[in-house]
Amino acid sequence: MKxxxxxxxxxxxxxxxxxxxxxxxxxxxxxxxxxxxxxQVQAQQAQIVANQTQIDSKLADLAETIRVARIYSSxxx
Numbered sequence: 814m815k816x817x818x819x820x821x822x823x824x825x826x827x828x829x830x831x832x833x834x835x836x837x838x839x840x841x842x843x844x845x846x847x848x849x850x851x852x853q854v855q856a857q858q859a860q861i862v863a864n865q866t867q868i869d870s871k872l873a874d875l876a877e878t879i880r881v882a883r884i885y886s887s888x889x890x
Contacts, residue, residue: 825851 829847 824853 829851
């Protein structure tokens with residue numbers, strides 16, 4: 814997941830560098846807009862990573878609960 818986020822961020826950064834060199838100096842508003850979009854994508858990626866961490870934590874808790882339930886159900890037989 815982290816590698817995918819890094820690859821996307823790297824691709825966006827490269828695209829930003831390539832487009833900024835190909836444009837005329839009068840394209841400052843476009844660069845600002847691109848910078849804003851890149852920051853938004855970075856914030857979204859950080860939120861995705863945080864959500865994935867929460868999902869992993871809840872999944873681990875659920876797996877532990879199931880493991881304990883199996884132990885108790887095997888003892889009752």
